[in-house]
Amino acid sequence: MAQRPRRGWAASEEGSIPNPANRTQLTRALLRLRELIYNGEFAPGERMSELPLVQRLGVSRTPLRLALAELEHEGLLRGLPGGGYVVREFTQGDVRDGVELRGVLEGTAARFAAERGVPARDLRALRAINATIEKLVHRADYESFERYLHLNESFHARLVKMARSPLLERALEGVTSLPFAAPSAFVLAEAELPASRDILIIAHRHHTALIEAIERRQGGRAEAITREHARLSLTNLEIAVDQRDVFERLPGASLISLPDESDSNSGPDHG
Amino acid sequence: MAQRPRRGWAASEEGSIPNPANRTQLTRALLRLRELIYNGEFAPGERMSELPLVQRLGVSRTPLRLALAELEHEGLLRGLPGGGYVVREFTQGDVRDGVELRGVLEGTAARFAAERGVPARDLRALRAINATIEKLVHRADYESFERYLHLNESFHARLVKMARSPLLERALEGVTSLPFAAPSAFVLAEAELPASRDILIIAHRHHTALIEAIERRQGGRAEAITREHARLSLTNLEIAVDQRDVFERLPGASLISLPDESDSNSGPDHG
């Protein structure tokens, strides 16, 4: 089931867990549960009971319950009235809203940065990242793609930091914790499809214009650019959905229920 | 300590707790903990250990730990590296960001509603609420004020529902769960101060214009109006801060650390 690189969903950092040494049972359960959910190991309507999970994850019920509650807050699980959880399903509309929401919040971060001003050092750092991105855009190997992903996430993380607003940062984390609303969501499809190059070039141009807008204290422009920048993910999503096999390979794709297509037998409905 | 009505912070509904019959120990601990935090029962840097809380709340450690984790997600507590929690403190800048953030998200909800269209019945409901608000604005008794608060929250809740975006609703809940970012935050000050009447009238006008914008599918206008509408809270906050005694009476005021004033002896530093 895990023969593919999968972009390392099980190795993402936590951020809200107080323990930096992630050797507690809680973090173990969290990471493993996320991995199982992203891999679609739970059927859409399947009730997740604790005891089978205890047996499956090798942790006791206490940390498991903590992890389940955490994932409910994250939005991946939905609590049932009688207790227990179900993996939450997202429609394509939800995905669109998530991307738009990230654009709104990142746009606010960009506006804050522009309005409040940022040190020249921060702008230099953004420019440096973007310059490296420009070089990577014109390559096609897998390593360059991975470096691109890393740099892109760094760019967005720095942008959010520059807003100097802990509450905004928090709200953004709450949105981007969903796999399809992360800054680099659906970018995987680009490297394998003809339209990818164009989108990467456009994204780089967005970054350039955004830096300029922030430097010139143009808050409204910075916000608008960032919103449109986020919407590039939607284009990628549409490209991926058109080629269903590309879509299926995206991490967390099992969470997204596409509208019914003609062929419904291709989905590996693992029970 | 609790001689004042306090706007019923201990009786607010949950929303994310799966059990509708709130008789579990977890909800008991949650409600009581929130009440204690809002009442400023914990000193700013005080480490909240579990055992004293167990003794104080009368619940066991298991549901208490769940409640503490929930409050950390809510943003009221901050987890310490070695374990344990501290009540999070907010600066006046955080409060401003929280209000602005609510404006951004509610503005997005208004834009979604306008862009996607809403049934005429929903618009009628908004108009009915707003008509009642208009009558209440011109009264000065306490009951009218309470009814105003209720109707105002209904208006905003309906607006969010009309966006038909579960993710947006979620993100908004994450922001408005903070006491100073709720739609009716700082409105308490208005009823006791001369500027209150004007602000209420302006707010009513905002509502009217917002309904019109949504009806005419003017998404950008709806978003701008709603953002500016949220910023009315900031005016209220400034009025309250100017009269420190009014500010101190606001619920959750102990969470907000104002910049140092000349008199620092008036604060009851409970240790």
Place this chain on the structure above:
DNA sequence: GGCAAAGATTCTGCATGCAAACAGCGCGGA
């Protein structure tokens, strides 16, 4: 044959015991 009620089973929520980790403190040595 269908429906309802009662029983059995499974599951969740809670309380508590135990061990490891962390903090505070005293003591010994340089």
Place this chain on the structure above:
DNA sequence: TCCGCGCTGTTTGCATGCAGAATCTTTGCC
């Protein structure tokens, strides 16, 4: 006198036992 080290008390994290609730099944009655 000051620094390092070990000890002890406290606290957190975890595992598990128990009781109540929900659900499914089965059986009896209409």
